Amino acid sequence: xxxxxxxxxxxxxxxxxxLLLEYLRQQGQRPVYLWVxxxxxxxxxxxxxxxxxxxxxxVVPPSGHSTARTQAMGQPWKRRLWLTLALLDLVLVxxxxxxxxxxxxxxxxx
Numbered sequence: 823x824x825x826x827x828x829x830x831x832x833x834x835x836x837x838x839x840x841l842l843l844e845y846l847r848q849q850g851q852r853p854v855y856l857w858v859x860x861x862x863x864x865x866x867x868x869x870x871x872x873x874x875x876x877x878x879x880x881v882v883p884p885s886g887h888s889t890a891r892t893q894a895m896g897q898p899w900k901r902r903l904w905l906t907l908a909l910l911d912l913v914l915v916x917x918x919x920x921x922x923x924x925x926x927x928x929x930x931x932x
Contacts (some may be wrong), residue, residue: 826932839931848927853929858915864909
């Protein structure tokens with residue numbers, strides 16, 4: 823099964839997720855928990871960190887509003903490339919990783 827939680831900050835999602843994971847474990851399952859948000863998946867975050875280290879932060883400035891980030895994303899082709907990479911990363915997570923876990927019989931909590 824795949825179970826997805828979504829909602830406002832402070833609504834109790836984390837509490838319910840922990841309760842659900844514990845229940846599934848008590849039932850003998852080995853659930854997988856994955857927190858997913860575009861541009862913040864484990865693979866995308868690792869790639870950003872690697873590129874930041876290589877370039878000294880010039881190519882991919884830190885997240886948040888800044889002059890450096892505005893300049894780095896100032897050209898339309900860069901914004902399109904960034905969006906394309908973020909979407910491909912989500913396709914990798916949902917289309918491959920989650921399906922792999924399901925194929926192996928694991929419950930996935932997102």
